[in-house]
Amino acid sequence: MMRADEPASVAVVGGSPEPSSASTVRRAAARADAVVAIDRGLDAVRDADIGVDVFCGDADSVSAEGAALVRAVEAAGDSAPFEIERYNPHKDDTDLSLALRAIRQRWGAPRLVCTCLSGGHPDHLLGVLGRLVSWEGPVELVEDAFEGRILHAGHSWTIEGAESRRFSFIPLSAACEVSESGMRWNLDHHPVDLLSDLGISNVIEGPEATITCHAGTIVCWTFH
Known part of the structure; x- marks a missing residue:
């Protein structure tokens, strides 16, 4: 405590x-x-x-x-x-x-x-x-040049006021599962492998975007 x-x-x-x-x-x-x-x-x-x-x-x-x-x-x-x-x-x-x-x-x-x-x-x-x-x-x-988060299973990052910014995530563990919303390419409980490049160079397209790590651990960034 x-x-x-x-x-x-x-x-x-x-x-x-x-x-x-x-x-x-x-x-x-x-x-x-x-x-x-x-x-x-x-x-x-x-x-x-x-x-x-x-x-x-x-x-x-x-x-x-x-x-x-x-x-x-x-x-x-x-x-x-x-x-x-x-x-x-x-x-x-x-x-x-x-x-x-x-x-x-x-x-x-x-x-x-x-x-x-x-x-x-x-x-x-x-x-x-x-x-x-x-x-x-x-x-x-x-x-x-950027702000980022390390997200473990069950954690999310909601990004506000970042429309048109580049966004990327990289899995830091095996068997990750990720959802993205408010972006050019969204995911829904999508499995991603360790160090996969699937999450690189997305674009935030709305006033609010969210990334959620359902399993594993990821690092993610929004670029100024």
């Missing part, structure tokens, strides 16, 4: 080598009750001029100014403005995996609003999806 001081949602600002714009980072943070910066994500948070609650990372990709801030906060002890989880660079897990563990240990499974996680390296992006697909709570993806 969530305590009164536990956030219902957490913004996760990742360390992508191609970070989102400051306005997008601010938009993601505005949807959340707490902010977790992962390594280079601390620079994105600083550029967006927003606060941070927890820094997670090995500080191997953060800027010199960000690294100096981490050291200063570590030295501040009980008066530190935010928490730090510093990791050894020679570790088996990614910083995102460890950050998700830190969030889970502190707050359970709040809704995640994720940004600065998708740019630069396709291998990292696939690893990001692999980690987020196992998160117990809802997951939102907020980037400059």
